[in-house]
Amino acid sequence: MPRQILLGDEAVALGAVHAGLSAAYSYPGTPASEILEYLVKQSEATKAFAAVWSVNEKVAYEEALGASFAGKRALVSFKHVGLNVAADPFMNSAITGANGGLLVVSADDPGMHSSQNEQDSRYYVDFAKIFGFEPSDHQEAYDMARQAYDLSEELGLPVLMRLVTRLSHSRSAVETRDPRPQNTLKKGVGKDWILLPVNARRRFGQLLDRQAEMVRLSEASPFNVLKLNEKDRKLGVIASGIAYNYFREAMAGPAAPPSFLKISTYPLPLALIKKLVDHVDTILVLEDGYPFIESRLKGLFGLPGKTVLGKTTGAVPASGELTPDLVRQALGLKPLPALAASGLPLAGRPPQLCAGCPHADTFKALNKALEGYQGSNVFSDIGCYTLGALPPYNAIHSCVCMGASISMARGAADVGLYPAVSVIGDSTFAHSGITPLLSAARADTSMTVIILDNATTAMTGGQPTYGSGEGLLRLVEGLGIAKEHIRTIEPLPKNHDQNVQVIKDELEHRGLSVIVAVRECVQEQRKKGS
């Protein structure tokens, strides 16, 4: 068996390729970006399948669903909050079902390394009532991706794989197997795929009918492992996904570990959980994310005669990323002896805009232009420019979700807030900024939208963007913004004074203005230069 070094993200991607993948779609987002990055490279080399950066996650999901309708195996991947954007087609695809195998990969970010929240995608598995995988290591990520396609076609449903940052961005060696050929075209059955109420009711009933079968599949899955310690009936541990590694790490010594159940598939394997619960008095639940398993185990009133420990009891912190140290503590083990602190006060080193970044010049000009107004209101968005929140810029006042800068500025302007400014990157604008700008243009809302056109999706490593350059200007004009209030600036130190003037002029315009700040990302420039 060949061994390859792969990121967790790449292990999933290669597993899908070897399962006969025909098409993959995604929108970049940490920690999921490397899945499609890898597939794009493979696709460029082999031309064997489509690998596409979509304009947003909803579009990506629907594109993958279309490929599945056509009978082919498809993948859609995104970060956890990307699944919120794709939630509409996702939930409905559990009703239409899948024709060709459909693997949905959602990468969660416990600890919020690079995210606005740490929501847990397992709730979406439960919500849609489909089958889910949660790998603990790279080999499982590869093997599960392969199996997910067979299962998806067997059940006629999409299958979701939940990753977490620590696995997505960890590298290890993976043993790969011979690839399987792609499916041939085979159209979906219309009466299943047309979600008129009459069809949707029937299909939802069929989905409910399959739930017991999915529990049985989960109970039979070799990825779930139950080991009972006959000599110890006190403590049992349930560990899911990457938490299992931390548990085994803590128990790597010579002493026999307590009884444990490793959970890697959903719906929960009830029979295995029952065996563990019947064997012990106290159950410690270890999971990276929300207390999904723990809450179901406890229900509203707890398990009679048993003690359940975990995030809801404080045995493990309720928020933040799980670590091997936290798991040691939860198991009652002492911290390992470590080198004493050096006594040096450690100055923090937060991320910051790169030297020469165009956003820095835009923020300097914007801050200057806003001087003299009573309280500025700059609604921002998701991207490198969110770092404009930090010193020395302190230039923005909100960051909520993709595209929200424009819609929020409009709402604030509607109730009298002035000046209302929106700052949004070109990729984020294409993702979710076009529709709120169309709506604001119809009302000629008194607000100033600044689109930072650096011609790339910079934060996630420089993926292509859909709304840049001349095309972006034409698009903005087509949305109905008056031509004299579509302005462009080049954010460079030498243009500071004139850029300030342009922004000031548009702030004074009591209607909708769009200023496009055009300068290429310095990282992308560097890549081209080297």
Added chain:
Amino acid sequence: MKQDIILAGVGGQGILSIAYVIDNAALADGLAFKQAEVHGMAQRGGAVQSHMRLSDGPVWSDLIPKGEADMILSVEPLEAVRYFDFLRPDGIVVTSSTPYRNIPDYPEIETVLAAIRTAPRSVVVDSEKLAKEAGTVKAQNIVLLGAASSFLILKEKSLLETIEALFRGRGPTVLEANLKAFELGKKAALGS
């Protein structure tokens, strides 16, 4: 046989290239390994670290527990000190002495170097000077890898072969500079 290493530095200093070389050398040497790294927002000029775990048995956790690291390998002196609580009491610190000052409250460099010397075993190399001597200031990460090489459980041949594979595509000048950077780092560490 196992070795746990915290790789540290600032985003853009080439930590992931060091990790790449160690990963591939481990694969060549038939060792199991896991290497957790940082992507996304943190990479923009912020503190970055990678957990590198090598073993001839199974590697469970992707993260190194505190007190378990055998080595801190840092391309920046302040960043070396940041992870002291991960190091075993008898662990070794291999670090550059060249500060990367992109924060307003960066301490006096002498204070930082004194803090590094509180570790029982430390190897401090002037990576900037050695990389320039090797031919490119960009090779500071490989200087540090060379400095650490004598203390790694990996075969030097495997490390050098991976460095060759990594830089071959960038032309003979870059490749030679990096091989020399490795050698200069190794010598400096043995002489310190």
